[in-house]
Amino acid sequence: MGNPTPEPANAGFDTGFAKAPYRIGTVTLIARDASALARFYQDVLGLAPVSRDAGTVRFGVGDTVLVTLRRDPAARPWTSREAGLFHTAFLLPGRGDLGAWLLHAGELGITLTGAADHLVSEAVYLDDPEGNGIEIYVDRPAEAWTWASNGTVVMRNDRLDRAGIVDAAAGPWDRMPAGSRVGHVHLQVGGLDVAEGFHTGLLGFDVMCRYPGALFLGAGGHHHQLACNVWNSRGAPVRDGATNRPRRGRAARRGADPDGCADVLAGRRPAPGRGRGRAPRGGPVGNALAPHPHARDDGPGSALLSAPGARLPTARAGQYSVGGPEATAEMRHV
Template sequence: MTTQTAISPAGITSGGAPLRIGSVALTVRDLDRMTRFYRDNIGLSLVETRRGLSRLGVGDDVLLELIHDPAARLVDRAEAGLFHVAFLLPDRASLGHWLRHAAQTGVRLQGASDHLVSEALYLADPEGNGIEIYRDRPSEDWSWAGDAVDMATIRLDLDALAAAAPDTPWDGMPADTIIGHVHLQVGDMEKADAFYEDFLGLDVTSRVRGAAFYSYGGYHHHIAANTWNSAGAGPRPTGTTGLHSIEIVTADPALHARLAARAKGQPSDAPTFTDPWGTVLRLRAA
């Protein structure tokens, strides 16, 4: 492993690191229903819509693409693919505001956790894709032991979180909401390390049984992978719902050039990588 930094610089965010997640694309069977869910329940704005495609985000920034395939088979939870896509809100007040909105509109949560570096709410969309909505604690408060950041799963006080919300009407996701990370289901952790750590050059910032967390530039993680539901899974079959692709954005020209050079035989302005389970990562310069 080549370590970029052992301790996060003060004020580091997922979006402030030299590498970040830009957008995520999902294959969906019911485009209208899924578009309404991410607009009305999650709070994203509809940036663009055309036949077979909805693009949602904040302002003009696209965070999520929904690609219509009415014949697609619903993905099996034992298959490799998406564990959850994580929307990062700018502060605790924003997360509490979303929680109040969820309660008022009947959004059903699947979990809520304090991870020490962050506070997170978990749910699923109508086709079973996992979603995390979270906020980070200040990076100067994260605890590191060498290259490993201290993360845990502790009960989150939802009443206290809701009390942090402003007493104003909900008006959708804040303008500086981004995708903070993507958590994947994979078939084998050694193969995941070989791809995300050795090939792409990400740091491993934490390990727990059956999972690893990968980062660049001192963030707690941009990508995670686990085998909790999918141990032994092979490449995803075509024609299923769920994860289509992930956009990786690089702010460092040298890093972009280094990664683009590894995508042999592809245009330098749009290189892509495919992990051992068929997850496509598209590289874009900021």
């Protein structure tokens, strides 16, 4: 590998994350067995209940909601060949926190599905009881990242230094520490070319890294807030955003959401500027906005909308969500 890469910082998010204009807000999962899923997110991940109402429970850190579970015993199980959620990635403040969680997971007998040093971060992977993918990771300082000549950041799948991470643990895992966030969401899509056109051309994200079968998208110079891959889902049909049914045929217009995976929530528009967090660009792309199945009133001028092939509102374009019927992640402009 050459020279060893620096260890992640342990002083909060001095990794480019804090300066990024967009962050993932809340990930919402449809749960067939909400009680079992709630126990997992509380006992295994260390999230705390924040609020609940009929059929819905919200988990997070302090008053910040990171995951919402919506109970639907009749929900159709998602399959790995479909477009949708690949994993939700929880970003911890420091390397010692990841070490403490690894020890905690070992004590509980949790099976990891993967682990890697991505150069920009160190990460481990697992699944929840209903098969939703999860990443738990810590970033390296932004000044330690390596940039390619084409302006993309270098990311790899190197062997994780598990022993070093565990040695960094300052104490036992008690709960997910203050300052933890959903760092990014990774989606399965039917085709990378159309996904790239949608997320860069319409939403204004930068391609931060190209990897075989995957695309990493960021704003504000962060390595990624969104990722897309076709490792299991290449050629998957377009999703119907209001149901759990795949939709046959693929939207061909540039700007159309390739997988029925975009919802738009009107919000503030970030300041324009090349790449590093430019404003999402709009323009007619053919399909009308349709009411989202969980539409809510967020005040004057705000509405949650489903947008397979829709344009972002030109006056207010700061919050939207990505995902499918079984999982939705809200992206916020900060």
